[in-house]
Amino acid sequence: MERRGGPLPLNGNESERRDAARNRELLLDAAAGIVARRGVENLTMDDVARAAGVGKGTVFRRFGNRAGLMQALADQTGRDFQKAFMSGPPPLGPGAPAWERLRAFGAASINRLEVDGRVVRAAGSPGGADHAHPTQRLVRLHLIVLLREAGVQGDLELAAYQLAAFLEAGLLLHLSEDRGMPRSRLIEAWNVLVEGMTGGQDGRLLDQ
Amino acid sequence: MERRGGPLPLNGNESERRDAARNRELLLDAAAGIVARRGVENLTMDDVARAAGVGKGTVFRRFGNRAGLMQALADQTGRDFQKAFMSGPPPLGPGAPAWERLRAFGAASINRLEVDGRVVRAAGSPGGADHAHPTQRLVRLHLIVLLREAGVQGDLELAAYQLAAFLEAGLLLHLSEDRGMPRSRLIEAWNVLVEGMTGGQDGRLLDQ
DNA sequence: CTCATAAGCGGACTGCGGTCCGTTTTATTC
DNA sequence: GAATAAAACGGACCGCAGTCCGCTTATGAG
Numbered sequence: 156m157e158r159r160g161g162p163l164p165l166n167g168n169e170s171e172r173r174d175a176a177r178n179r180e181l182l183l184d185a186a187a188g189i190v191a192r193r194g195v196e197n198l199t200m201d202d203v204a205r206a207a208g209v210g211k212g213t214v215f216r217r218f219g220n221r222a223g224l225m226q227a228l229a230d231q232t233g234r235d236f237q238k239a240f241m242s243g244p245p246p247l248g249p250g251a252p253a254w255e256r257l258r259a260f261g262a263a264s265i266n267r268l269e270v271d272g273r274v275v276r277a278a279g280s281p282g283g284a285d286h287a288h289p290t291q292r293l294v295r296l297h298l299i300v301l302l303r304e305a306g307v308q309g310d311l312e313l314a315a316y317q318l319a320a321f322l323e324a325g326l327l328l329h330l331s332e333d334r335g336m337p338r339s340r341l342i343e344a345w346n347v348l349v350e351g352m353t354g355g356q357d358g359r360l361l362d363q
Numbered sequence: 364m365e366r367r368g369g370p371l372p373l374n375g376n377e378s379e380r381r382d383a384a385r386n387r388e389l390l391l392d393a394a395a396g397i398v399a400r401r402g403v404e405n406l407t408m409d410d411v412a413r414a415a416g417v418g419k420g421t422v423f424r425r426f427g428n429r430a431g432l433m434q435a436l437a438d439q440t441g442r443d444f445q446k447a448f449m450s451g452p453p454p455l456g457p458g459a460p461a462w463e464r465l466r467a468f469g470a471a472s473i474n475r476l477e478v479d480g481r482v483v484r485a486a487g488s489p490g491g492a493d494h495a496h497p498t499q500r501l502v503r504l505h506l507i508v509l510l511r512e513a514g515v516q517g518d519l520e521l522a523a524y525q526l527a528a529f530l531e532a533g534l535l536l537h538l539s540e541d542r543g544m545p546r547s548r549l550i551e552a553w554n555v556l557v558e559g560m561t562g563g564q565d566g567r568l569l570d571q
Numbered sequence: 572c573t574c575a576t577a578a579g580c581g582g583a584c585t586g587c588g589g590t591c592c593g594t595t596t597t598a599t600t601c
Numbered sequence: 602g603a604a605t606a607a608a609a610c611g612g613a614c615c616g617c618a619g620t621c622c623g624c625t626t627a628t629g630a631g
Contacts, residue, residue, distance in 0.1 A: 172578060172627060199617060210581025215619060276491065282484045283491045283533030287541060313552035316538065320528035325491030330524065333495060344521035351559035380597060380608060407587060418611025423589060 179217055181207040186228055195225070195273045222285070225278035230290060232271050236263065237290075240297060253304035254353055260297070261345035264322045265338050268331070276324035284323050286316075295319055305353045314352055321348060387425055389415040394436055403433070403481045430493065433486035438498060440479050444471065445498075448505060461512035462561055465526075468505070469553035472530045473546055476539070484532040492531050494524075503527055513561045522560055529556060 171179075185206035189198045200221060204211040218224040245251035246259040268275065279285050298315035307314065320326070322345075330336045379387075393414035397406045408429060412419040426432040453459035454467040476483065487493050506523035515522065528534075530553075538544045 174627065175579060178579085200619080201617070204581085211583095211618095212581050212620080212622095213579075216579070219619095221618065279490055281489060282487055283531065286534065286537045309555055310548065310552050313538075313544075313548070314555070316534065317525075317529050317552070317556055320531065320534055321525050323491065323528065326494065326524065326528055329494045330521075336521075340518065340521070344518050344525070347517055347522070348525055348560075351562075352556075354559075382596065383609060386609085408589080409587075412611090419588095419613095420590080420592095420611050421609075424609070427589095429588065 175217075178207070178209050178213055181209065182214055182217060182224075183227060183231065186224055187231075190228065190274060195277045200224075222278055222280055225274055226285070226288060226290075229271060229275045229278045232274075233267075233290060236267055237293065239263065253301045254349070257298070257301050257305065257349045257353070258346050260301070261318075261322065261349065262342045265327060265341050265345065268324055268327045269338065272324045272328050272331075276328055279325065284325065291319065294322075302352070307353055318348065318352070321345060383425075386415070386417050386421055389417065390422055390425060390432075391435060391439065394432055395439075398436065398482060403485045408432070430486055430488055433482055434493070434496060434498075437479060437483045437486045441475075441483075441498060444475055445501065447471065461509045461514075462557070465506070465509050465513065465557045465561070466554050468509070469526075469530065469557065470550045473535060473549050473553065476532055476535045477546065480532045480536050480539075484536055487533065492533065499527065502530075510560065515561055526556065526560070529553060 182203060186198065186203050189202055189206060200214055201211060203224070204214045207214075214224070218227055240247050240256075240260055240263065242248055246255045247263055249256075251259070278288075285291065295312070295315040298318050299311045302311050302314055327341065330341060331338065390411060394406065394411050397410055397414060408422055409419060411432070412422045415422075422432065426435055448455050448464075448468055448471065450456055454463045455471055457464075459467070486496075493499065503520070503523040506526050507519045510519050510522055535549065538549060539546065
């Protein structure tokens, strides 16, 4: 995992050479196309390179590894979701009471995985989700804020990890596909979990 | 993932040819040695085959894939743990109240991962833990029984999944190693989670 | 416009997981 | 103790992720 000189993070506003930008776009498009056409599990890095008309080294220079490419792919579609819970309309976005936003967040996450859960799962490092990735961090930070706002006391950071653990793509996919559980059941279980954490009936008892 | 004729499960009491048994032992020993000497991440299947003095095909016939070998390795040390919570002395084993056994189970799981967490993590299929594996199923079944005994109502199966999700090797290792959280903190967070699920103060309020 | 330099590029190459199939060993039956 | 069928064996082989390094191209200065 020694990085040498190349990019990868591209956090926001760094400049990028014209050809590099073009190639990233080409690669992302090519990858998205292959995923749509043949599924995540049948995507090879050589395929992506060939479909984009670039060399294999370029793919790895841009995305580091297969998981990195998947992350980039997942983050593209996930950007909308992030916006929705950061600044969109309630109950997912700000404006609704915290307990309700928590419920909405779970439901939205579960529904989202129906669409691109397989990509998100593939974005994990070998041996599970990549808990250190910025996206995951953002999710947990969001949960922490909501928990605090809901009046929850104690180790909010680990509480957020516990909540996020249930929303992990691999687990949700297993429950949904292998075990055949309907989304409604998963959402209900999420709500119960949140209620338990926020202290009884939705935490609203704390307001009395 | 098409199995052809070979073994793999060896669930309990099926007979096994002499040479097969001998080779399995050789392979497991060789693998354990390599793990001890060079770490899980530096174990290759060729190494194991060579160290055991058998062909590579034999390794795969026995264990299916790398994750399967890791599972077998993890299950060896995990057997003791299973016995401990199934039939050992309280509070981990039967004899103590359910809420106390739940606490003990979390603490024991967290402490166990200190020792062979990396092997357990490597035992997961690509893209996270192998939720379908018998060992995982046993853990969840155990949790369901304890939750029911603690008087918890509702979707116990998913509640067990939620609890187990926090004990997943990849997550615990991340918290412990990358984030530097002490085990005591993880255990405390587990206890809080359990208390929330069992309905307030350890669920003991339900007995009133 | 030209040049210098850094960034980017590409494809041959390596190592590992996993498969295939002809050969060998074990267990069973007579 | 053959003969036979089933199971196991082993290592050549394949495909893919990831690396390496000599070549190309964009960019900014003079």
